[in-house]
Every structure is written in structure tokens, then in C-alpha cells.
Amino acid sequence: MTRDGVAYVLSKHASAAARDNPTLRHKHITPHVLRHSCAVALLQSGTDVTVIRDYLGHTSVATTGRYITTNLQMKREAMKAFWKKAGIEPSNAKTWKPKADVSQSK
Numbered sequence: 001m002t003r004d005g006v007a008y009v010l011s012k013h014a015s016a017a018a019r020d021n022p023t024l025r026h027k028h029i030t031p032h033v034l035r036h037s038c039a040v041a042l043l044q045s046g047t048d049v050t051v052i053r054d055y056l057g058h059t060s061v062a063t064t065g066r067y068i069t070t071n072l073q074m075k076r077e078a079m080k081a082f083w084k085k086a087g088i089e090p091s092n093a094k095t096w097k098p099k100a101d102v103s104q105s106k
Contacts (some may be wrong), residue, residue, distance in 0.1 A: 006031050039067040044074060 001009075010031055018024040028090065042052045053064040083090055 003031070010034070036067050040065070043068050 007030060010029060014024065014027075014029040018027075021046065039052055039056060042055065043049070049061055049064060049068070053061050055066065056064055058064045079090070
């Protein structure tokens, strides 16, 4: 299947899903987004970046780095690990949850 063929099939199914779930109507769902999401999921599962690089078919970890971004949960977990290791408690620690009307970046 060609790149355009994959994009067509994904678009068709995303449109069908949006009929049942209206919040999907404004989402930009492409093969590239799925590739990026897969890379982030692998990173979150603890997979080494060099393995992710090989999985994505990149020759350089620097290229893979463009696909991988950390999310708020990963940052929160890193801070918790730091606080625990340092033996300190954050002041006014509250769990942050985004408001429903806050959109995420692409």
C-alpha cells in the first residue's frame, strides 16, 4: 500500500469514528501523528531511544528526537522521583488536570 493509500484509509476511518465521537472532528489524524504517538508510547514504556530509532527506521537518534516529546505525566513522574531522591516534599502539590476546553498542540 502506498503512503497516500494509508492516508486515505486512515482518513476514512477517522471520519467514521468522528460521527460517533464528535470530539474527533477537530483532531488532525494522519499517519505521521500515529507514528509520533507510537514513538511516545514506546518512550513512556521505558524503551531505549536507540530501539525506537531502529523501529522507526532512522539512521540517527537525533532524527528520532524530533518525534519524541515528553508529556506532562512523564515530567510529573520525573519530578516525583527527584523529590523522593532528594528527600523533600513539594509545597502546595496539587494534581493538575487540564480543563475540557484546553486543546492540545499537534
